[in-house]
Amino acid sequence: MPSLGADMEDGTLVEWMIKPGDTVKRGDVAAVVETQKGAIEIEVFEEGTVHQLTAELGQKLPVGAPLALILGQGEAAPDTPPAPPEPVPAPPSAPSSPAPTVEPTVAEAPPRPAAAPTPVARPPQDVAASPAARRRAAELGVDLATVAGTGLGGAIQLADVEGAVGAAPAKTGTAAVPAHEAVKPSPMAEMRKAIAAAMSRSKREIPHFYVSQTIDLTPAAQWLEAANADRRPSERLLMGALFVRASALAAARIKAVNGHYTNDAHVSSDTVHAGVAVALRGGGLVAPPVFDAQDKTVDETMAAMRDLVTRARAGRLRGSELTMGTITISALGDTGAEAMSGVIFPPQVALVGIGAPQKRPWVTGDRVVPRKTVTVTLSVDHRVCDGRQAARFLAAFDDLMQSPEAL
């Protein structure tokens, strides 16, 4: 059971997408898991053959628990095809010869450290945690094996323990337990709890600061109108795609605002996985990323956003889409408030908040003219970067939006 965010404790297996004997590779969807953030498709991080499905449908499993056994190529494949259902196959019995021991890999093992710096969960028998985290966990009666660590190599930090408790106070029995504990909370209540845990952690840990700039949106709006006039509906663009594209290019230039903050250090990323905040109808919010957004055209960006929004609404996002974003873009839409100072989505270090476009008086040369404008506010982690870099990001964003045809 992978960790899909620092606030996740467990998930319920609701559907298998693989069966014993299947050949799988990295990125294949192995199962669907019900979490606080809805149904999430869980991906495989290894290559091999599915040997055994160890978890049962309907089972609620803590983060780190094995779901299935995948054997790597040439690895201890049993001679008899039908695998025994119960015990996990022992390593090949070759007592004297020191054959290279290849450990069976768990389907949902977290990505290797070389991959994007996502929070990872450790198996229960191998929990790395800071002394403060251990002490606090003991005080609160939290089982560290159920806590997703965000430190180096997945080590559990104090805030992870507190975040885990905040996410599910009923679990420990020491926190206030509401009288209606037995009532199964609605999916929306669960989603609110997940958002509350992530946002509380963000405001507790991240020293936010905010830098704003109002930019002339007229060139982009005119370009978009002309571009869409020749396009069928299925090929039309939204202003949001231009915002995401400009944000990705600006973040690729100003690397201080891109990446993750883990283990008391900023791990900047060469690629920009641009999280797009998607409001779910009926409430709730998710921010799955457009992967490698710095290399996508506007059309590719738009196609990716359409796909993300559709799947987010249908509750079919993938596990990697909950953890791998390196910066988030949140736009208020066509109408409404003119500016938004957002809360950073940990472990990211910046969020681009875009207000609704407004018609405003604008000074050009010595004249005041009516222009369509938009106010962009960058929320930044002050542990990672300073006002000057944040201002450079906004200047780059502005510059990019003035030449929409080049985006």
Next chain:
Amino acid sequence: MTPQELKAAFIEELIKVAPDIEADMVGDDDHIQDDLELDSMDVLNLVTALHARFGVDIPESDYPQIATPALAVAYLAKSG
């Protein structure tokens, strides 16, 4: 198509875009963005679906003319 059939088809596509909307609860004059809370991506998906179903290429400048079921029925009848 009769206006009733057009309205039923419009509501059907609307609900595909926003599955939580209940058909019975949609009023003829409900605004798809202000009342039914569709965002710009939802509206584009609705327009795309209407294009696929009716062959009507609704330009962006005509979006206000499909902003409610009543307006949309009149627009689709005229365009079809």
